[in-house]
Amino acid sequence: MQDKQYLMVPGPTPVPPAVMAAIAMPVIGHRTDNFARMHEQIVKKAQQVFQTKNDVFILTNSGTGALETAIANAVSPRDKVLSLITGNFGERFAKIAKAYNAEVIEVDFGYGNDVDLKVVEKKLGEHPDVKVVLATQNETSTGVCNDIAGIGALVAKTPALLLVDGVSGVGGIEIKVDEWGVDMLCTASQKAFMLPPGLAMISVSDKAWEAVEKSKSPRFYFSLPACKKVYDKWNTAYTPSVSLFYGLDASLDMMLAEGLENVYQRHALLAKATRAAVKALGLKLLAEDRCASNVLTGVWGPENVGADELRKIIKNNYGVTFAGGQGPVKGKIFRIAHMGFCDKMDVIIAISALEMGLALSGYQVNMGAGVKAAQEVFLGGVR
Ligand SMILES: Cc1ncc(COP(=O)(O)O)c(C=O)c1O
Numbered sequence: 001m002q003d004k005q006y007l008m009v010p011g012p013t014p015v016p017p018a019v020m021a022a023i024a025m026p027v028i029g030h031r032t033d034n035f036a037r038m039h040e041q042i043v044k045k046a047q048q049v050f051q052t053k054n055d056v057f058i059l060t061n062s063g064t065g066a067l068e069t070a071i072a073n074a075v076s077p078r079d080k081v082l083s084l085i086t087g088n089f090g091e092r093f094a095k096i097a098k099a100y101n102a103e104v105i106e107v108d109f110g111y112g113n114d115v116d117l118k119v120v121e122k123k124l125g126e127h128p129d130v131k132v133v134l135a136t137q138n139e140t141s142t143g144v145c146n147d148i149a150g151i152g153a154l155v156a157k158t159p160a161l162l163l164v165d166g167v168s169g170v171g172g173i174e175i176k177v178d179e180w181g182v183d184m185l186c187t188a189s190q191k192a193f194m195l196p197p198g199l200a201m202i203s204v205s206d207k208a209w210e211a212v213e214k215s216k217s218p219r220f221y222f223s224l225p226a227c228k229k230v231y232d233k234w235n236t237a238y239t240p241s242v243s244l245f246y247g248l249d250a251s252l253d254m255m256l257a258e259g260l261e262n263v264y265q266r267h268a269l270l271a272k273a274t275r276a277a278v279k280a281l282g283l284k285l286l287a288e289d290r291c292a293s294n295v296l297t298g299v300w301g302p303e304n305v306g307a308d309e310l311r312k313i314i315k316n317n318y319g320v321t322f323a324g325g326q327g328p329v330k331g332k333i334f335r336i337a338h339m340g341f342c343d344k345m346d347v348i349i350a351i352s353a354l355e356m357g358l359a360l361s362g363y364q365v366n367m368g369a370g371v372k373a374a375q376e377v378f379l380g381g382v383r
Pocket residue numbers: 010011062063064065089136138139140141165166167168188
């Protein structure tokens with residue numbers, strides 16, 4: 001048997017050959033004109049994805065480093081922070097704020113739910129002194145997408161800053177930083193951007209810069225003023241991952257060549273097909289259609305078959321890797337990613353493997369029903 005693997009977890013995601021080839025280019029010095037030119041191009045392309053005129057910094061660290069950069073620079077000790085939590089990554093954003101000694105008001109909407117705007121409005125009314133609001137665009141632990149436009153409209157009526165974790169959403173789900181009033185948007189390379197782990201990005205609005213300059217939090221590697229000092233020369237404060245910059249340049253080219261609108265529609269179609277397939281197999285989805293993510297799908301494990309046991313069977317027999325649950329849904333759900341370098345046939349492979357895994361685990365499965373449901377979504381009524 002060959003050991004062919006199919007990576008279907010919500011990060012890291014498969015890397016396209018063109019991006020791998022770019023990463024393999026000879027390493028160049030980062031204090032050179034060649035690097036500066038590439039850096040400038042990357043930032044201009046990233047600004048198109050973020051839909052912003054704000055500064056966008058490319059950071060050599062994982063997504064959590066971008067979240068810490070946001071907090072360390074926008075939050076001072078004892079600042080009141082309103083944290084909107086819909087799962088594990090919302091919890092993490094709040095933990096970082098606590099580590100920086102903020103006074104954090106946690107509003108937990110529960111795993112599988114999205115942010116309720118009425119609750120946000122009420123909390124902002126009760127706490128007019130909130131300095132910063134934390135939100136997650138796409139909650140990867142559950143496969144729920146939050147209404148950042150709606151949250152942005154509420155925060156815009158207050159003096160607070162809006163910091164958004166877009167680590168798994170940006171590049172797969174549209175976000176309009178300037179129009180929606182996102183003061184800092186964080187994302188990372190190993191998700192919809194189709195790169196290996198190792199880079200992150202953060203945008204910073206003019207309003208956010210005022211807080212950055214006044215912040216009393218300690219920072220060194222994560223200092224935005226240090227990034228800004230050399231930004232005009234398209235330099236970076238410390239040694240960047242030059243090879244991943246090459247890769248990011250190539251992956252942004254791929255995304256812009258496909259057209260961002262097409263990228264978002266492709267993800268929406270893959271999500272629709274995956275959800276139709278899961279329902280056709282009689283399994284339950286974690287998120288309601290209304291707030292379901294376009295880049296991954298959370299599924300409850302079938303009764304009498306553990307979600308992790310099912311994942312193990314699928315991985316060992318068919319080389320398809322799905323992700324497990326986290327926090328309170330650990331062992332209870334599995335997550336199928338359709339994120340980044342992913343198209344229709346990847347979903348067909350995933351669903352076909354799921355059907356066979358279910359059969360091997362003793363679940364009464366109507367073989368082919370899931371694949372058929374996905375195919376019908378892809379055919380769009382042509383048959
Ligand atoms: C929404 C979200 N936020 C933050 C992170 C953390 O990013 P990293 O693992 O790159 O530090 C992840 C990673 O899965 C994520 O999905």
